[in-house]
Amino acid sequence: MPVTIATSIDEACASLAAHPDALVLAGGTDLMVEVNRGVRTIGHVVAVDRIPELRGWSLEGDRADVLRLGAGTTCTDLAEPALASLVPALAQAARTVGSPQIRNTATLGGNLATASPAGDTLPVLAALDAEIELQSAGGARRLPLDEFVTGVKANALIPGELITVIRVPVLEGPQEFLKVGTRNAMVIAVTSLALVVDRPGRNVRIALGSVAPVPLRAVEAEVLVAERLDFENMASPDSDLVDRFADLVADAARPIDDHRSSAAYRRHAVRVLARRAILRAFPGSAPVPA
């Protein structure tokens, strides 16, 4: 089994160009499970876990309001306080991934490459309108998240391409990520929900995981609350608005029955999570039913 241990993006891309069917190995937390189960056979491997350029993060833009995350950023990195303060929902999503050992090696780029409907970071990236940068020997291109994730474990990567950078806006406003599983840790999401608030932009963006082949935005719910929420005081919405919001979020879900849950429970849970998320983000003094 030939393995290229790349130490630069260029080297990785050159190797991928030479072996278009090669498997890219970063943290290996998804890949090696498939290999060990015998459902994926390995030909050429390009290991990208020793490429310094893929690690680390920086702020870009005139107002330093775009966060540039290397695709090799691990879940543990994402939960570090300095980074967590910039994208709290992404940090919280990363904290729910697997065990500490898994989080130490699992990467943001890997979560995108696997593109599982249950990928924990994907709803947050969807809510943030993340932009994914892909590089190959022939150059680079950028795709918005909703064009990158194309289906169940399917994405827009073409042979020879490597995920290098994920860009998300640094927003002013609270962020929430809630995940339901039938175990209190180390569990695949039965459903998850990310909610981010852009106070200056006076909008709320909400995305759902594990209730469709791809992460879903609850657009109608977003439109509803953008017009009605008090972004000045972050006052709690009245119960009627919370109910309508939660119903619209639940309506956006397209869940299925499987061995992890029934579709009915998933839709129910999405509604509960939506209520809780909006009330956490808008905790103001107005009376709120629990």
Place this chain on the structure above:
Amino acid sequence: MTVVETGARTSVGPRIGENAPRPDGVPKVTGGFAFSSDLHHDRMLWGATLRSPHPAARIGGLDTSPALAIDGVHAVLTHEDVPGSPTFGLEHCDQPVLAGDVVRYEGEPVAVVAADHPDTARRALAAIVVDWQPTEPLVDPALAETADPIHPDGNVIRRIHLRHGDQSAADRDDLVSVEGTYEVGMQDQAFLGPESGMAVPDDDGGVDLYVATQWLHVDRDQVAACLDLPHEKVRLTLAGVGGAFGAREDLSLHVHLCLLALRTGRPVKMSYGREESFHGHVHRHPARMWYRHHATTDGDLVRVEAHLLLDGGAYASSSSAVIANATCFAAGPYMVPSVEIEGVVVRTDNPPCGAMRGFGAVQTCFAHEAQMDRLAAALNMDPVALRLRNALEPGDRLATGQVIAGTLPVAEVIRACAGHPSAALGSDEPMARPGGAGRTADAQHVVRGEAVAVGFKNLMFSEGFDDSSAARCVLHHGVATITCACAEVGQGFVTLARQIAGEVLGVDEVVLAPVETTSIGSAGSTSASRQTWMSGGAVQLACETVRRELLAAVSATHGVSIDDLVLVDGRIVSLAGDLDLSLEELTVERVEAEVVHRHAPTSPLDGDGQGDAHVSFAVSAHRAIVDVDPDLGLVKVVELTTAQDVGRVLHPLQALGQLEGGAAQGVGLAVMEEVQVTNGRIRNASFTDYLIPTALDMPPLEVAALIEQPEPGAPFGAKGIGEPPSISSTAAVAAAVRDATGLALPRVPIRPSDICLGDNALTAEVIA
């Protein structure tokens, strides 16, 4: 017994009651321990198994030639290559080594291959051509009795109709009656080390099998029968065991490995993957149980009626004994004058079920404890008071008519557990709330519940089984060598045997000989909470025999009465102080003894399920405090407290380990662990989807009390302690969730949707 004040002990050897270090402890946590999957031989081939993709099918034909044609494939074997008995089984010899013309469950082995590489073996499996003719699987156990038989032995594996006391005792109109139907899902033992082993052929037509198992000799007997070899030509050696919990009582890859090794003349290794392992061993029986309890308005139990239906899956395994336990202990550790239990275990095309920690008593404990809570509510009585009022005591009769001759501190464990102060705090930390790391609940979304449950079961095999364990003790140059075929599966016998030998002989150094079948007779199974009693007892007896022989020799040589001699710290000394001899010098010539230890005999159950069928009993209680998020149906077990009847603690740390581990498995069954089977197919054969508790799910276990009432007949008075922790824990957690939510929750594991959407709300229909 002579008591001698010897002051502070000067020796360093292991003794009873101490936390002697486990010889395999450090290697296990540092990665140096050789598990069965680490077996290696330079010339070895890799074995692999072709399994049925269908829960039920006829096999129209099977062509192995494309597989044999692959370079590197050394053998492809089918049922036609089994020279001896085509079937095996623990109690009924009904399970094919390799399926012939029909398969009865998804994953049933059909062919085995040996190849030079695991990938080659996998390719060979894919190349075997099978003419599958799928048939409609029988998957509903309720239909099994009336359906066409799916096996020549029929669909009812065993039926027990237990009747005890006056059967018309409840024909009065002044009783309070409660009725309910309960279900328990299929739990997996979830050991960490999947099935693996290696067979090495000898030059003489025999074979050595290195395998992780719970009972070497009964494996050997079954393997030899299938190979049509005399016992002495099949030699088993215990390979490093990565957990068992009942899942290694049945044969898995044993015969396959030997067939391949004998055919190829090469050592053959096989290791199941995790998914294959879920298909490769038996699980805990799913159960559907109808109950009706009758009591006086004062809360005295008058009569318990129940119908128990266990799904045995495709083959019998130990189902006959499991249904006996479920039936015998169906009423719980309570004094019930009138009992009628019908227990049935049936055959279906579902995965085979058999032994798992708790062995039938887990299922019925969940049901009888739910009934006791329901009865307490109907009586407007405190549920703990109701249990105490009806608690069994020594001298009472069980539902089988057997009088409890030994110890059984039912009331003591209930009182200790229920009365233990709780340290449970509020849920200030978000991760500590239901939903855990998913941070789904805020404090105002959480309700708390609390409940106590109690359960009991038999120790050791029952119903007249001739149970024994053999052990040999050799004392040579002051070093004791113990030979016993007791399978160490994690329970700690390797420590206990050394402690017992050290205690009896007063020696520092105790060596355990390799565990295999040629050097000693059977030790029986490492199951049924029996090895401390049976093999510990055998070691004790062997060592005491050696001790007696030594003391007799010294007595004769030195003219000192044997009663005036003691064996302590590697020396034999006289009480008068005029004699002090070194054991090392006294045993320049080896002194040895070999014994077979038996417990008191038991009897079969008669036609009414009556008889002195059991040796001894142990009881435990758990109190669970849970937080529940009713809107999402998520549960956090906040605190778990236990009290257990242990006879005597031989090793405090290992005792705690048994109590913690068993309780964790009980928590798992209560809120998450289930092999999900739909139309005969397992849907979650992985640890991604078969969930077991993590550190965020299992709270620290509070031990309220270890009740030490020495059990007559047991070594040092010690009862087996492995199973009770898994019995009452599930019932307690489920009851606490009921207390928090006010829901009936008649099924475990409790699913989130059972709480927030009312799923699985079984009606109390009579299923008799």
